Amino acid sequence: MTGKSMATPLTQNIIPDREPLDITQYQQAGGYQALRKAIKELTPEEIQQAVTDSKLRGRGGAGFPTGMKWSFIPMGDDAPHPKYLVANADEMEPGTFKDRLLMENDPHQLIEAMIVSSYATQADVAYIFLRDEYKLAAHCLKQAAQEAHGQGFLGKHILGSGFSLEFHIHTSAGRYICGEETALLTSLEGKRAIPRQKPPYPQASGLWGKPTVVNNVETLCNVPHIINYGAEWYHNLSHSEDGGTKLYGASGRVKQPGCWELPMGTTIREILEEYAGGMRAGYLFRGLLPGGASTDFLVEEHLDVPMDFDSIMEAGSRMGTGGMIILDDKTCPVGMVLNLERFFAQESCGWCTPCRDGLPWVAHILQAIEEGRGQMEDLEILEMHTQFLGPGKTFCMHAPGAMEPLQSALKYFREDFERHIREQHCPWRN
Amino acid sequence: MLSDEAKKEIETELRQYEQKQAGSVEALKIVQRRHGWVSDQHLRDVAEMLEMSLEELDGVATFYNLIFRRPVGRHAILLCDSVSCWIMGYDRLYQHLQNRLGIGLGETSKDNRFTLLPTCCLGDCNHAPVMMVDEDLHRDLDPEKVDEILGRYQ
Numbered sequence: 049m050t051g052k053s054m055a056t057p058l059t060q061n062i063i064p065d066r067e068p069l070d071i072t073q074y075q076q077a078g079g080y081q082a083l084r085k086a087i088k089e090l091t092p093e094e095i096q097q098a099v100t101d102s103k104l105r106g107r108g109g110a111g112f113p114t115g116m117k118w119s120f121i122p123m124g125d126d127a128p129h130p131k132y133l134v135a136n137a138d139e140m141e142p143g144t145f146k147d148r149l150l151m152e153n154d155p156h157q158l159i160e161a162m163i164v165s166s167y168a169t170q171a172d173v174a175y176i177f178l179r180d181e182y183k184l185a186a187h188c189l190k191q192a193a194q195e196a197h198g199q200g201f202l203g204k205h206i207l208g209s210g211f212s213l214e215f216h217i218h219t220s221a222g223r224y225i226c227g228e229e230t231a232l233l234t235s236l237e238g239k240r241a242i243p244r245q246k247p248p249y250p251q252a253s254g255l256w257g258k259p260t261v262v263n264n265v266e267t268l269c270n271v272p273h274i275i276n277y278g279a280e281w282y283h284n285l286s287h288s289e290d291g292g293t294k295l296y297g298a299s300g301r302v303k304q305p306g307c308w309e310l311p312m313g314t315t316i317r318e319i320l321e322e323y324a325g326g327m328r329a330g331y332l333f334r335g336l337l338p339g340g341a342s343t344d345f346l347v348e349e350h351l352d353v354p355m356d357f358d359s360i361m362e363a364g365s366r367m368g369t370g371g372m373i374i375l376d377d378k379t380c381p382v383g384m385v386l387n388l389e390r391f392f393a394q395e396s397c398g399w400c401t402p403c404r405d406g407l408p409w410v411a412h413i414l415q416a417i418e419e420g421r422g423q424m425e426d427l428e429i430l431e432m433h434t435q436f437l438g439p440g441k442t443f444c445m446h447a448p449g450a451m452e453p454l455q456s457a458l459k460y461f462r463e464d465f466e467r468h469i470r471e472q473h474c475p476w477r478n
Numbered sequence: 479m480l481s482d483e484a485k486k487e488i489e490t491e492l493r494q495y496e497q498k499q500a501g502s503v504e505a506l507k508i509v510q511r512r513h514g515w516v517s518d519q520h521l522r523d524v525a526e527m528l529e530m531s532l533e534e535l536d537g538v539a540t541f542y543n544l545i546f547r548r549p550v551g552r553h554a555i556l557l558c559d560s561v562s563c564w565i566m567g568y569d570r571l572y573q574h575l576q577n578r579l580g581i582g583l584g585e586t587s588k589d590n591r592f593t594l595l596p597t598c599c600l601g602d603c604n605h606a607p608v609m610m611v612d613e614d615l616h617r618d619l620d621p622e623k624v625d626e627i628l629g630r631y632q
């Protein structure tokens with residue numbers, strides 16, 4: 049790797065509108081070197097240590113340190129088998145389109161990453177759990193997997209070693225909740241995608257009760273580069289305490305919506321102004337969700353906050369997936385929150401009562417306010433819900449995630465809610 | 479009744495899975511690809527193949543929104559109604575589709591050509607608003623573009 053590609057390892061092979069590299073081209077570009085190095089020179093424990101040292105944190109939303117996650121997998125002769133590694137490619141968080149980019153444009157990178165990660169956790173079987181709508185990604189990945197099999201990178205005795213890996217691509221059939229890692233495992237077992245109680249965590253008891261690691265696609269794609277160039281190099285790519293680069297996205301009324309790989313900790317302002325090109329002519333910035341639908345709004349005063357897990361947390365939100373959704377001045381904030389809460393209400397799996405009954409109620413109240421039928425007391429009822437459906441009150445993080453944009457909208461756009469109620473109509477509608 | 483081809487395809491797929499039930503979603507998708515939707519009779523046949531109770535398989539079939547338990551038109555339109563598409567003009571597109579096809583969400587046009595369904599974020603928000611028709615993604619939409627696209631699906 050040189051220059052620019054050193055700075056953007058995950059997207060180095062990606063050129064828009066070009067076919068992805070096939071296995072020969074991918075190897076010419078340095079691909080499958082990490083696999084060779086891992087299997088020939090490194091022990092699983094050494095790889096786990098390198099991932100820990102790199103300060104890689106999960107890119108699926110929660111930002112859990114990847115090395116630590118792997119360290120809970122039972123290793124050694126007494127470990128139960130088969131063990132599983134699952135790539136979470138369900139990507140359904142509104143505003144997020146980074147995993148699609150990685151899978152459609154460099155499928156071998158994910159496959160190599162999964163083989164190395166399976167070796168590091170001594171998994172016997174690896175799955176990609178892919179949302180059904182990603183037809184092109186499914187096609188690219190299937191082709192790449194076939195090529196990898198042909199070269200002896202998948203299957204029995206990989207590169208002549210004692211390590212074997214069975215590999216499957218599972219395409220799903222809709223429902224946002226499948227992305228929640230325990231619901232995902234239930235779904236892989238062929239059932240309704242209902243989350244499971246934690247603990248036990250999947251590393252102890254996952255797919256069919258066996259040790260399982262679930263990682264996001266982008267998280268995994270970092271691993272080969274950490275193996276090739278070392279934990280320190282990787283950590284230094286970042287502007288912050290968390291290691292590496294991040295795929296940031298921007299959608300809404302910006303000049304150039306898109307997805308860019310940048311140093312972790314790049315400021316919101318730099319992403320919005322230099323990469324997304326600023327607001328479209330005639331639109332003013334009012335706020336943004338930094339990392340998908342289930343993150344708290346941030347506003348003007350937060351533009352200089354670096355996009356990394358801890359800094360965004362300090363600013364009162366979460367980095368989530370890094371897919372920023374921009375609210376402009378010609379879009380009604382109440383309407384936007386109504387859209388979000390309808391989504392969450394519809395996508396509740398229905399297992400626990402606060403979420404199943406509370407989210408439709410929230411959506412109902414928001415609709416009344418948006419249509420000019422709201423009362424001032426409704427704002428209190430909404431605020432109550434942000435408590436009742438907050439962390440610890442429901443079976444999984446779906447409902448608490450749903451409350452994040454609501455609670456912050458009530459804080460930053462309160463005047464807009466009150467105006468709907470006072471004037472008894474939406475000021476954004478004629 | 480399930481066609482022999484569908485049965486064979488399901489049997490081949492099931493060999494991939496460690497337990498038969500794990501193939502349930504895939505089996506239902508195979509039925510749907512070949513028959514358009516999953517009827518009660520199909521469901522019974524698949525349940526038998528998977529050694530699952532009918533109730534449990536129906537629980538699976540009705541959980542996932544891309545499994546159709548009712549007949550659909552020749553083409554399914556999946557219109558993204560999530561937040562970025564909403565900001566970028568979902569309402570206008572929906573209005574337009576309603577007028578053009580004479581149907582609302584969840585309905586099938588009289589000529590049986592299209593079924594219009596809402597869908598969550600399609601992961602293409604930088605090209606909002608977007609929709610899928612069958613397996614094809616259509617991006618950066620406006621009403622004129624929608625008309626031209628609909629014309630391609632007969």
Ligand SMILES: Cc1cc2nc3c(=O)[nH]c(=O)nc-3n(C[C@H](O)[C@H](O)[C@H](O)COP(=O)(O)O)c2cc1C
Nearest residue numbers: 106107108136138139140227228229263264267445
């Ligand atoms: C409702 C809900 C939906 C989620 N959807 C996804 C998803 O689509 N993709 C994903 O990678 N993680 C998703 N997650 C996070 C996963 O549960 C899990 O934290 C993640 O896959 C772990 O991978 P990581 O450690 O590499 O980030 C979701 C979580 C919740 C609560």
Ligand code: SF4
Nearest residue numbers: 397399400403444446
């Ligand atoms: S919080 Fe919602 S999505 Fe999560 S288990 Fe409860 S009902 Fe299901």
Ligand code: FES
Nearest residue numbers: 558563599600603
């Ligand atoms: S919100 Fe429509 S594609 Fe993401």
